[in-house]
Amino acid sequence: MELEKSLVSGSMSLLVLKLLEGGDLYGYQMIAELRRRSDDTFRLKAGTLYPLLHSLEEKGFVTAYEQTAESGKTRRYYHLTKQGRSALQEKETAWNAYARAVGRVLKGGACLAGA
């Protein structure tokens, strides 16, 4: 299913922070993991991911470090900070409230405006 871009972009930092909650990842892994966990719904472009990761790093939500993988390639891993963890909690709470509200409206059926 193709989603509207605006639907995804607003919640992208929430998704990235959530991915990092499970452990440190590098960019390529994040894209693959996001696709897997969303049943191929979220196909994040790398060109969108890296500026997002760098801005999260700038805000102190993640830190990055380089580590050489078994393949011999050096990867840049991202790590969720304590500050990032509390930002994630806030974003999750806000998102759940938003999703519940949207859900209630969608389930409401006919418009009652003016009633």
Place this chain on the structure above:
Amino acid sequence: MPERKTIAAYLEAVQGQIRWKRARPLLVRELERHLEDQRDDFLKEGKAPDEAERLAVEDMGDPVTVGTELDRIHRPRPQWGLLGLTIVLAAVGVFLRVLFRLPYFRQDLVLMRALASLGLGTAAMLGMYFFDVSRLVRHARALYIGTLVMTVPLLRFVYPTYSFSLMSALYPLAYVLWLYSFRGKGWKGLLLTILGGMPLAAVCCLIPSASGLFILLFSGLAATLYAAGRDWFGVGRWKGVGAVLAVALGLLAFLFLKGYLNSFLLRVMIALRPELEKEHRGYMGWVLHMFWEDVPPLRSAGGEAAMPVNTGAWVFGGGQEFRPIDFSHDFLPASMAVAWGWIPLALLLAALAALLLWLLVKGLRQSYLPGHFVVLAVVLTLGFQTLFSAALNFGFVLFSASLPLVVGNFQTVVDMALIGLALSVFRGNSIAREGPGRPIPQRKRLRIKFEYQ
């Protein structure tokens, strides 16, 4: 839009959008690795090499948009406010050195030398400000050894103390770089870190330079405790702190058993009560105490008790004047207080303290860990110099110490270079990268928030 089908062409297009040249290689490297991974996966799926590369590039998104976004995030952060404050303080130092000059120096050269120190200091500060601080970290051990080797020849000088006082300001930085190089090296790393302080301390003892030694010991202890508190060596936070404190206490016990501590405590007592030995070791302190008895908050220019500027002196029977600065240049602040009152001196010390506190808070808030250590070394060095100089000028005469940015022409150049180095950490923080290894757990951030340009 021209088609960019190869990784090289794509990366070139991204780079073209990033204005900060120093940032380009760091940012592009990460994208390049991603593109290579993606290409390799396409190859595994059975795609031809050219097609695999083209698909990887297409998957990445528009290079201009990516480059523009990265350019927006990664910009040098100018530190003009702190650079300006440093130059202002150094200019105040020039003014004071010219005003409170010693009569037996060539008067025509005093102003020229002071101005030259301000010019050289500003150049050194800007040079260090634009310097990539990660280079220091990459060559940490070589720089430690280099600093040590550079100062050893001074031991052969007949009067090495003055030359060494300039170099000793670099010792805490050399030690901190040495410390940095033992990240995650366990107990062996902690032991080697502490051992690394010993040759530096030995040179201070041989020169001899008490202020150099104490600044090194206090700064070294503070930096090692800070590192251990962040589990820098990977031995456990509390175990590391406990081991560092145990070594410090062990050293004190050793000095006590050897009898050095007793003579030091006697010197401290004389520094506190110089009148007890006013004709011998307490003479300088006793004279300063006498000066301070007559220092008002502010000496009015037109008042009865006013002293002409550049005087603040006792006038003896033969018309001969004596001022605190006549003991040595280190007493320039006391001379200023005697001439103008203690409020101008308090303001000068407060400005220096504000600069150092600002540096420290900013240094510990930024994310680049090696930068923490560089800033810590600079702030501890200049902070202890300020503290010791203030103590000396208020009559607690234990050992000599120059007020940073104010006393000494060459000393001003060294101080400004150190501040420029600390500021370079903040300027390049956005692209500062640590070497391989897992991140050290972050401590709770300082709550103090400064707004600055």
